[in-house]
Amino acid sequence: MSQQELACDVLIVGGGLGGVAAALSACEAGRKVVMTEETDWIGGQMTAQAVPPDESLTIESTIYGTRRYHKYRQAVRAYYRQHYPLNRQAFDNQHLNPGGGWVSFMCHLPRVGLEVMRSMLLPFETMGLLDIKYMVKPVAADVDGDVVKSVTVKDVSGRDREFVINAKVVIDATEVGEVLPLAGCEYVTGTEAQSEHGEPTAPSEARPLNMQGVTWCFAMDHVDGNHVIDKPEGYDYWRNYEHTFKGAPKGLTFAWQDVVEDNMDSDRNHMRLEWPRPEEGRSELCSWWGYRQILDPSIFDKNIKWAMDCGGSDPLLPGITMVNWSQNDYYGGCVYEVDDAEHHKKMAKQLSLCWFYWMQTEAPRLNGGVGYPGLRLRGDVLGTEDGFAKSIYIRESRRIKAAFTLTENHISQNVREEQGEAERFWDSIGLGQYHLDLHISTEGDSSCFVPTYPYQIPLGSLVPIRMKNLIPACKNFGTTHLSNGCAREHPIEWNVGEVAGVFADECITQSESVQGLYGNKEKVAALQSRLVQEGVKLDWPAIRMPR
Incomplete structure (x- = not known):
């Protein structure tokens, strides 16, 4: 096996959304950065995982989301205006939602997101500040005491090679915190006991392998003709699957019909697809085709024949949608921390394929x-x-054991009803806004929804209790099983990653460990001032948010 040794200021392991944001901020500070990625696409949940952005109602305003995140969003819209045959109404719409999905104000094709992120990083690659290694996976870390000296990444594309990457600061931006066990960093998985943080929704005992279900997303459209695939392996198993949570029907019919209350009439039964259009008088939001739709042909110029031909006999409907629904959530086992993790990934994809075949x-x-x-x-x-x-x-x-852990108690409307807002943190380095949303878990917990207040992200949640030069930049920062439910979304991951890049630069500049900088309030204040100058918002408007 060939082995190449590299050196950099900042090593970012994982090219997901947080990794991209960290690379942007670190490179803009003039740091030499190496970023690794296990696939051939950067962007993580926005691109390689194909999850349209989960964003709050305030994302279109100026009070939420970092400047760099908004730059990405506007660049996506600009890409459509430049490269797609938009009609005049769509072209002039400053709040253009290219996909038309209702989960977000800006659903878009993953490939477009990829092109935009690549273009944002390209200047730094050209100038020699950024080196992206694709198709590599972390396999080892060299640790001296509490300092990560290097991380070894191995090629996963079939080439017999690996890279040993030395760095002053290591940022873990992998999807499951892969560097944490390699470096011996203290971390938590699964569900914490109520006694650990006093969270009212937490169970009495810790369950390290009780994790939210995963989803292998797929894209689909609908055109004339018969496009039924061969019956997938495992179809009979999934068709008759006995769900473990209360009140669930058997097999793949789970949640195909929803009872939805609307303002026009009493509760009604609504199909997931409402094909080909919702019935007259029925809310279009009840059709889950539009939930995560990523291509909306209605934004195209009807006079452009090639654009209209893509939709079959009904070119304005339905476009392309992403399927990340409750029916293809897989909770049959964990996809890390267990020996059969790859088996469960395979089963998750099999479930999604069987779900598609069932719809056909x-x-x-x-x-x-x-x-x-x-x-x-x-x-x-x-x-x-x-x-x-x-x-x-x-x-x-995996989540670091942090100097400070963000919990349900800091953000829950149920817990903080009297205060009327989330707890305010002296060390805020960004903002989050999403309800506490937990999907069905690997040990049979039903889904859970807890309303939350808009909240601040504390710097302490990015500081490991021991490792001096390791910073989380994805879903691996200091949250709990519960608070992770409102901290995993796209703008929040971006914010955490962006701050990780700035934090790394400050630690290098001041020759400080992450704990050393965090322990000095003057230096934290200086970091916060810099973040504000770079467009990171640290506080919400002084209003009492409605329950």
Whole structure:
């Protein structure tokens, strides 16, 4: 095996959303950066995992999201205006939602997100500040006491090579905190006991392997004809699967129909697809086709024939949608910390494929028929041949044992009803806003929803209790199983990653450990001032948020 040794100021292991943000801020500070990525796509949950951005209602305003994150969002819109045949209404819409999905104000094709991120990083690659190593995975770390000296990454594409990367600061931006066990960094997995942090929703006993379910997302559209795939392996198993949570129907029919209360009438039954259009008088939001739609043909100029031909007999509907629904959440086992992790990843993809086949062949239709044979997998928009995202979407990571842990008690509306706001932190380095949303877990916990207040992200949650030059930059910072449910979303991961890059630069400049800088309030204040200058918001407007 060939081995190459590299040296840099900042090593970013993992090219996900937090990794990209960290690379931007560190390179803008003039640091020499090496970033590694296990796939051939950077961008993580936004691109390789194909999850349209989960964002709050305030994201379109100027009070939430970092300047660099908003630069990314506007660059995505600009990409569509420059390269796609938009009609005048769409072109002039400053709040253009290219995909038209209702989970976000800016659903878009993962490939577009990839191109934008690559273009944002390209100047630093050109100037020699950034070196991105694709298709490599961390396999070892050289640690001297409490300092990570280097990380070894091994090629996963079939080439017999590895890189030993020496760095002054190491940033773990992997999806499951892969550097933490390699470096011997203290970390937590799964569900903490209530006694650890006093969280009212936590169980009485810790369950380290009780993690939120994962999802292998796929893209699909619908055109004329019969596009039914071969019956997948394991279909009979999943079709008759006995769910472990209370009140669940058997098999793949889970949540195909929802009872939704609308303002027009009493509760009604609504299909997930409402194909081909919602019935008259029924809310379009009840159709889950539009939930994570990433291509909306209605934004195109009708006079551009090639654009209109892509939609079959009904070119304005339905475009392309991403399937990241409750039906293809996999909670049969953990995808890290266990010996059979790869088996569970395979099963997660198998479940998604079986779910797609069930929609093609057995899903009840509004007209009384069954199946949607015109559904097609669209791997071309995901950079794959099988129709699936390049990587599995993992909601919950290993989490560092941090100098300060963000918990349910700091953000829950139920806990902090009297205060009317989340707890304020002296060391705020950013903002988060999302409800505490937990999916069905690997040990049978039902989904959980806890309303939260908009909150601050404390710097202490990025500081390991011991390791002096290791910084988290993904879902691996100091949260709990519960608070992770409102801290894993796209703008929050970006914020954490962006700050990690600045934090790394400050530690190098001042020859400080992460604990040393964090322990000096004057230096923390200086870091905060710098973050504000670079467009990171540290506080919410002084208002009492409604319950």
